[in-house]
Amino acid sequence: MSEPTAIPPKIRLLNTALALFRERGYSDTTVDVLCRAAGVTKGSFFYYFESKEALALAAIQHWNEVTGGLFAGAPYHAVADPRERLLAYLDFRATLVRGGLPEFTCLLGTLVQETFATHPALRAACGEGIENHAQTLLPAIEAARKQYAPEADWSAESLARHTQAVLQGAFVLAKAMDNPQIVLDAIAHLRRYVELLLPTKPKESET
C-alpha cells in the first residue's frame, strides 16, 4: 500500500545540490531554495548535514563518484593503442556536450573560482577531484609518449593537466558566450594538438 519514496532525502539533497550548484553557483544556492527543490524541510537538511559547507563537500564527493563511474565505464578504455585511447577519450568528452550549458559543464570548475578564497576545504576538494580525473589519463599518455614521441620535451603529467585546463577553459568561454559550440571547437583543437604531439609516422605529408 504505502508507496515507498524510492530515493531517500539525503540522496535527493545531494542530487539537487549538484544541479543547483552547477547552474547558480554556491552562494546563490540558498539552503531554503535547495530544500524546496529537493522536497525536504530545513530541519531535515540540518539533520543530515551539519552545515551548508558540509553539504557542498558531500556533493563534491558525490559528483566525483558519479562522474568517476561514468568515465570508468566509458568505451574509450577498450581501445588498445594508447594514442587512439587518448583521442577516444576526447571524442567521448565531445559526446557529453549535449543539452543546456549547466548540464554538461563541470561542477568542480564552477565551484573552484567561487570558493577559492572563501572556502578552502571546498577548493581543495575540487582540486583533488580534477587532479584525480587527470591522473586517470596518465597511463594512456605515458604509454603513447613512450611509443610515439619518446624524446618529447613535455611530461605526461603536464599534458594530462593540460587536457583538463582546455576543457575547463572551454566551459568558461562557452558560458561567457552562451554558446556550447565553443566546447566542441576547443576539444577539436586539443585533439589536433594531441595528434601533432604524437605523430604516427613521418610518412608523406598530405596536401
Added chain:
Amino acid sequence: MSEPTAIPPKIRLLNTALALFRERGYSDTTVDVLCRAAGVTKGSFFYYFESKEALALAAIQHWNEVTGGLFAGAPYHAVADPRERLLAYLDFRATLVRGGLPEFTCLLGTLVQETFATHPALRAACGEGIENHAQTLLPAIEAARKQYAPEADWSAESLARHTQAVLQGAFVLAKAMDNPQIVLDAIAHLRRYVELLLPTKPKESET
C-alpha cells in the same frame, strides 16, 4: 593644507571592486566590505552607482579598459612576423604570471561562472570582454595562417578563442591546485600547439 585624495572615490570604488571581485567573487563581495575597503561610505556608493550590479558592470568595463591598455601597449605588437607576434603574445601572457593567484587571473572568467544564470547583464559583459580580447589576436593569426598554413582545416577565429580558453582553463586549474605553475605549463603547451600549427619550414627534424 587639505591634502587632496589623489584618486576620486568613484575610481577608488572601481579599483577596489576589481580586486575584491577577483579574490572573492561577486556574491561574497558585500557592498559594506567594498565601501570600507575603498574608504567610502555606503551613501556615497549609492550616489555613484544605482545598484551593486551597476557597479559590477562598470567594474567590468573598467577592467576592459585597463587590460585593453595593458595589451595595446605591450611589446609583442612590434614583432613583424605574425607567427612570431602570436608567440610573443603568449610569452607576454607568461610574464604576467606573477604574485598571488588573484593578482594575475582574469576577472571576467571568474565572474562569468558565478553570474551565468543569475545576472545575464554581467555574463554578457564578461563574454564581450573576452571576445573582444580574442579579436585583437585575429589579424596576427589570420596573417600567420595565410603565410604558414594556408590549407589548414582550422579557422583563425576558433584559434583565437582557443587561446583564451586555454588561459581561462589554466586559471581554473591553478586555483583548484593552488599552484600558479600550472598557468605557465598551459601556456607552454599552447605555445607548442601554435608552433606545430604554423610550421616554419619542413627542414630537417631535430633529434
Added chain:
DNA sequence: GACAACAAACCAACCAGTTGGTATAAACAG
C-alpha cells in the same frame, strides 16, 4: 545660498543555522 558630494542611521528581506518538538518502529520487559 544653491548644488554636488558625502555621511550616519536606518530598514525590510533574506540568510544560515537552532529549537523543540512529532511520527514511526524496533527493543525489551513482564
Added chain:
DNA sequence: CTGTTTATACCAACTGGTTGGTTTGTTGTC
C-alpha cells in the same frame, strides 16, 4: 501479547545577524 522505552528520521517555526538599498541630513565649494 502488551505496555514502555529508546533510537531514528523528520519537520514547522523561529532567531540573530547580514544583505542590498533608503532616508535624511551635513558638509564643502562656487
